[in-house]
Amino acid sequence: MGAVRRADVKICAVPECLFCSIAAGEVPATLVSDRVRTIAFRDINPQAPVHVLVIPRSHHANLAELAGAGDGLLAELIDHAHEVAVAEGVAGDGYRVVFNTGNNGGQTVGHVHAHVLGGRRMTWPPG
Numbered sequence: 030m031g032a033v034r035r036a037d038v039k040i041c042a043v044p045e046c047l048f049c050s051i052a053a054g055e056v057p058a059t060l061v062s063d064r065v066r067t068i069a070f071r072d073i074n075p076q077a078p079v080h081v082l083v084i085p086r087s088h089h090a091n092l093a094e095l096a097g098a099g100d101g102l103l104a105e106l107i108d109h110a111h112e113v114a115v116a117e118g119v120a121g122d123g124y125r126v127v128f129n130t131g132n133n134g135g136q137t138v139g140h141v142h143a144h145v146l147g148g149r150r151m152t153w154p155p156g
């Protein structure tokens with residue numbers, strides 16, 4: 030699919046946030062699918078044949094903040110992640126959804142995102 034389109038309404042965008050800028054269409058990314066409150070786009074540095082990031086359009090720094098919002102957005106994000114796995118053809122063989130959270134979790138972008146990884150056998154424990 031094409032580039033992420035500029036959202037009709039910019040929701041709670043944080044000026045210095047990379048993923049807010051992607052959601053707003055100000056930074057290009059390769060769109061996989063979009064919904065009213067979430068979007069999915071390909072990771073710029075894929076770690077598996079399928080590596081898609083799913084984010085809320087609105088800014089939440091991490092999983093705790095998203096869970097705390099309590100408006101069903103976290104469930105929507107997970108549902109969108111599964112939809113991506115199905116659409117990318119990896120749901121049958123299995124896939125992994127990861128939220129890196131905080132320093133020890135390896136989070137590098139401070140806008141919550143689910144990694145959807147598939148297309149190869151994942152190892153455990155993670156690195």
Ligand code: 5GP
Pocket residue numbers: 047058059070071072073074075082128129135136137138139
């Ligand atoms: P984290 O390390 O926070 O869990 O994941 C951040 C992810 O964002 C990394 O996998 C990284 O490759 C990806 N990423 C960083 N900058 C960009 C970008 O400008 N565009 C896209 N599509 N992905 C990015």
Ligand code: ZN
Pocket residue numbers: 042043046047048049050087088089139140
């Ligand atoms: Zn943001």
